Amino acid sequence: xxxxxxxxxxxxxxxAAVPLMRKWTRRLHVGWLIIPLPAVLFAYFIGQISxxxxxxxxxxxxxxxxxxHIYFTVYLDGLSLLFALxxxxxxxxxxxxxIFYMDKQKEALGPFYIYLLLFMGAMLGVVLSDNLIALxxxxxxxxxxxxxxxxxxxxxxxxxxxxxxSMLITVFGGLAMLAGFVLLYMMTGTFSIxxxxxxxxxxxxxxxxxxxxxxxxxxxxxxxxxxxxxxWLPDAMEAPTPVSAYLHSATxxxxxxxxxxxxxxxxxxxxxxxxLVSGTxxxxxxxxxxxxLKQTDLKAMLAFSTISQLGLIMSLLGLGSAAAxxxxxxxxxxxxxxxxxxxxxxxxxxxxxxxxxxxVGIVDHxxxxxxxxKLGGLMSVMPVTFTIALIGAFSMAGLPPxxxxxxxxxxxxxxxxxxxxxVWNMQQLGAIFPAIAWIASIFTFVYSMLLLFRTFAGNKKFxxxxxxxxEAPLGMLVPAVILASLAVVFGLFPNLLSYTLIAPAMAAIxxxxxxxxxxxxxxxxxxxxxxxxxxxxxxxxxxxxxxYRLHSRSKVLHQPLFEKIxxxxxxxxxxxGAVSGAKRLTDWYMTGSIRQYLIYIFVFxxxxxxxxxxxxxxxxxxxxxxxxxxxxxAVIIFALIVAVxxxxxxxxxxxxxxxxxxxxxxxxxxxxxxxxxxxxxTQMIVETVSVxxxxxxxxxxxxxxxxxxxxxxxxxxxxxxxxxxxTMTLIALFAAGGRSFESISDFFLKESYNLGGGKNVVxxxxxxxxxxxxxxxxxxxxxxxYGIYALIRMKRDDEAISAx
Amino acid sequence: xxxxxxxxxxxxxxxxxxxxxxxxLLRIILGTALLTHGVxxxxxxxxxxxxxxxxxxxxxxxxxxxxxxxxxxxxxxxxSFGVTSFFFVLAYKAYxxxxxxxxxxxKGDEHE
Numbered sequence: 001x002x003x004x005x006x007x008x009x010x011x012x013x014x015x016a017a018v019p020l021m022r023k024w025t026r027r028l029h030v031g032w033l034i035i036p037l038p039a040v041l042f043a044y045f046i047g048q049i050s051x052x053x054x055x056x057x058x059x060x061x062x063x064x065x066x067x068x069h070i071y072f073t074v075y076l077d078g079l080s081l082l083f084a085l086x087x088x089x090x091x092x093x094x095x096x097x098x099i100f101y102m103d104k105q106k107e108a109l110g111p112f113y114i115y116l117l118l119f120m121g122a123m124l125g126v127v128l129s130d131n132l133i134a135l136x137x138x139x140x141x142x143x144x145x146x147x148x149x150x151x152x153x154x155x156x157x158x159x160x161x162x163x164x165x166s167m168l169i170t171v172f173g174g175l176a177m178l179a180g181f182v183l184l185y186m187m188t189g190t191f192s193i194x195x196x197x198x199x200x201x202x203x204x205x206x207x208x209x210x211x212x213x214x215x216x217x218x219x220x221x222x223x224x225x226x227x228x229x230x231x232w233l234p235d236a237m238e239a240p241t242p243v244s245a246y247l248h249s250a251t252x253x254x255x256x257x258x259x260x261x262x263x264x265x266x267x268x269x270x271x272x273x274x275x276l277v278s279g280t281x282x283x284x285x286x287x288x289x290x291x292x293l294k295q296t297d298l299k300a301m302l303a304f305s306t307i308s309q310l311g312l313i314m315s316l317l318g319l320g321s322a323a324a325x326x327x328x329x330x331x332x333x334x335x336x337x338x339x340x341x342x343x344x345x346x347x348x349x350x351x352x353x354x355x356x357x358x359x360v361g362i363v364d365h366x367x368x369x370x371x372x373x374k375l376g377g378l379m380s381v382m383p384v385t386f387t388i389a390l391i392g393a394f395s396m397a398g399l400p401p402x403x404x405x406x407x408x409x410x411x412x413x414x415x416x417x418x419x420x421x422x423v424w425n426m427q428q429l430g431a432i433f434p435a436i437a438w439i440a441s442i443f444t445f446v447y448s449m450l451l452l453f454r455t456f457a458g459n460k461k462f463x464x465x466x467x468x469x470x471e472a473p474l475g476m477l478v479p480a481v482i483l484a485s486l487a488v489v490f491g492l493f494p495n496l497l498s499y500t501l502i503a504p505a506m507a508a509i510x511x512x513x514x515x516x517x518x519x520x521x522x523x524x525x526x527x528x529x530x531x532x533x534x535x536x537x538x539x540x541x542x543x544x545x546x547x548y549r550l551h552s553r554s555k556v557l558h559q560p561l562f563e564k565i566x567x568x569x570x571x572x573x574x575x576x577g578a579v580s581g582a583k584r585l586t587d588w589y590m591t592g593s594i595r596q597y598l599i600y601i602f603v604f605x606x607x608x609x610x611x612x613x614x615x616x617x618x619x620x621x622x623x624x625x626x627x628x629x630x631x632x633x634a635v636i637i638f639a640l641i642v643a644v645x646x647x648x649x650x651x652x653x654x655x656x657x658x659x660x661x662x663x664x665x666x667x668x669x670x671x672x673x674x675x676x677x678x679x680x681x682t683q684m685i686v687e688t689v690s691v692x693x694x695x696x697x698x699x700x701x702x703x704x705x706x707x708x709x710x711x712x713x714x715x716x717x718x719x720x721x722x723x724x725x726x727t728m729t730l731i732a733l734f735a736a737g738g739r740s741f742e743s744i745s746d747f748f749l750k751e752s753y754n755l756g757g758g759k760n761v762v763x764x765x766x767x768x769x770x771x772x773x774x775x776x777x778x779x780x781x782x783x784x785x786y787g788i789y790a791l792i793r794m795k796r797d798d799e800a801i802s803a804x
Numbered sequence: 805x806x807x808x809x810x811x812x813x814x815x816x817x818x819x820x821x822x823x824x825x826x827x828x829l830l831r832i833i834l835g836t837a838l839l840t841h842g843v844x845x846x847x848x849x850x851x852x853x854x855x856x857x858x859x860x861x862x863x864x865x866x867x868x869x870x871x872x873x874x875x876x877x878x879x880x881x882x883x884s885f886g887v888t889s890f891f892f893v894l895a896y897k898a899y900x901x902x903x904x905x906x907x908x909x910x911k912g913d914e915h916e
Binding site for chain 1: 814825853871896911
């Protein structure tokens with residue numbers, strides 16, 4: 001149990017303690033009791049920076065299920081530290097923000113903070129786990145706590161819909177990821193990520209390697225809302241805004257990014273990985289940016305913007321994986337720059353997107369609406385909020401001097417470097433990357449400006465708003481101000497991050513590219529000379545301004561482009577189709593008719609036995625040992641067959657009963673022929689009693705209708721019955737013909753008198769050698785007679801009611 | 805002999821299954837009775853027929869028939885008797901209470 005274990009587990013303990021804090025929370029907002037925890041964790045992780053910066057890492061294992069190689073291993077290196085800082089830092093700010101956002105009287109605060117702490121602990125567990133199974137456990141816990149948080153206002157139908165959707169999609173991906181982890185385990189025999197990375201040579205050629213990669217990527221893509229699994233994120237905006245800011249912009253949606261980055265050392269260098277990660281990322285980038293343009297709800301706009309930016313980071317990770325192809329050459333360093341950009345933009349995005357969500361929350365809180373068509377002119381009444389929004393939006397659009405500008409420039413550098421890639425046909429196809437990146441950046445610019453100016457500039461339309469807007473309380477502004485100032489600080493002094501956070505994180509993503517004790521060169525400058533990237537940015541601003549002007553005038557841009565094909569429609573129809581399909585399937589075969597069920601059973605019996613007989617090779621037709629048949633026996637067999645066949649033709653019930661009795665008595669005769677006196681005796685008695693019982697029951701039934709169903713011959717029934725009969729005959733012949741070993745009955749015959757003291761061998765077997773059978777058979781009879789007694793005494797419900 | 809017994813067993817199974825697939829509860833029970841007979845004869849046939857005297861040691865015969873299947877069948881007869889009588893009374897009560905022994909009517913209404 002190391003400090004790191006405590007760090008992961010303490011949010012859970014804290015969550016368990018929340019209900020116990022009731023006493024102090026009568027007056028105090030619960031959030032004040034929560035906030036010290038993430039703040040202390042943040043301080044702890046800040047303290048780790050200097051250690052991790054020196055290429056060292058912390059590792060501690062706690063045995064969990066050792067027989068299955070499952071340990072709760074915590075592992076802190078550059079990448080984990082970066083994420084842990086984001087989780088605890090933004091976590092503290094979000095908790096502070098939520099204290100002022102969530103009303104103490106109206107909201108169920110206890111559950112809210114319990115879910116939030118569960119999420120925080122789970123997320124820390126995801127980024128700090130070294131064991132894949134532990135990681136998977138925490139991964140699903142983030143899905144579950146996210147589900148609870150999205151459905152926090154559970155009386156709203158949209159919240160429940162959004163929560164269910166996100167749950168189904170992320171759990172689907174999570175299970176696929178688990179399968180991928182199991183495949184990795186099958187190849188290497190370990191669940192530890194570090195050992196996997198050390199064994200890359202062993203696994204990269206195996207045939208399970210690509211399936212494992214695809215399954216793991218499915219988990220990463222669904223969690224990080226990559227196309228086409230992004231559809232859950234816009235609907236998750238039904239959650240309270242602090243939750244959207246924390247989970248759905250800064251932390252949980254980056255879990256997929258984390259996974260892709262963490263497993264990069266295992267999979268990178270494979271063309272499939274490169275194509276899937278960068279291709280999906282770039283598709284998500286352009287699709288999210290385009291859809292964000294169309295939104296009128298501020299949070300929906302931010303949701304699509306998040307999708308788009310996550311696509312950007314994912315595509316950078318994919319491009320960076322090309323570096324593994326050229327190991328330790330100058331060229332690899334070219335692609336490593338993509339990874340630098342990914343890590344840097346990851347930090348930047350968490351900062352500005354958190355700030356923007358808080359801004360939207362403030363606007364919603366103070367005006368009562370998030371609809372961009374109703375808002376406008378808030379600049380003068382909410383100057384501080386406007387400033388924060390300005391910094392956030394400019395940073396998101398990639399304008400100097402904010403941090404988003406730098407990461408966007410680096411993104412352009414990375415996509416331009418694709419043109420120099422001389423493998424996998426990139427010379428021809430590579431040009432797609434810069435083109436899409438450039439267009440997506442224009443879209444990003446336009447929606448950022450829409451978000452900013454439609455809300456804060458323009459005419460004041462306050463009379464339409466549900467509330468009269470005014471500046472937000474200080475407590476809501478402080479966390480947003482902190483994030484906005486970070487955006488400025490990292491924009492002006494990016495090298496604050498270079499060697500403290502970015503270089504160690506890159507060392508974790510590209511371990512193979514570093515010489516022992518080496519360090520990546522990370523130099524980010526606000527001004528880097530006249531480069532093609534600057535030209536691209538100028539182009540983005542020019543084209544973006546033009547498009548922004550057009551956007552407000554031209555109606556064409558407001559038309560949805562794909563009205564017919566909507567991924568949400570596919571999801572909704574798929575879900576409804578699955579439900580109705582399952583119902584139709586069940587209705588089709590579960591009819592409630594016993595005849596149908598019996599037909600399934602008999603057809604299966606015929607099928608399975610028939611196929612087994614056809615396929616088996618050692619069946620013998622051997623009639624040599626068969627006993628001869630005499631005339632007398634032939635007559636009895638003939639009589640039996642006639643009596644049996646007559647049963648279904650009997651017109652009345654009575655006749656059928658008597659014919660069945662006849663069959664029973666003929667069976668008695670067989671027992672006599674085949675030298676089984678005890679059987680003959682018993683059979684005769686049982687048959688007599690049975691027939692009496694049959695007749696008693698059905699003769700005395702008062703209003704028995706003559707025969708409710710005509711004895712129509714039914715061909716399907718007959719065919720099935722014939723099939724069963726033929727199958728049983730064949731089995732009987734095969735079994736009787738080919739006996740493979742001698743019976744144990746010689747023992748019974750020999751020892752019946754010596755050991756059992758009786759000469760009737762059958763009886764000695766029944767009560768002596770195999771007495772247990774008899775005991776239980778007596779029990780069966782006893783139970784049957786009790787059951788019959790109970791049935792007869794049972795009164796009708798209405799009789800019982802009238803009697804009492 | 806075994807060949808003819810196998811055919812007779814097949815006929816017993818055919819008719820038993822055919823009866824089970826009909827709609828009348830009484831015929832279903834009769835079908836199970838026929839199936840039971842089929843199974844008992846199958847058990848007996850499997851151990852080879854007429855290979856010696858009845859398994860009573862007092863006869864001092866050279867060979868006896870296999871006593872083990874006889875013990876098994878005896879147990880089975882008693883158990884199937886218990887089960888059949890229970891089914892009978894059940895069918896009788898069901899008829900008394902519901903007024904029908906048609907399985908299609910006994911299946912009940914989906915929207916009940």
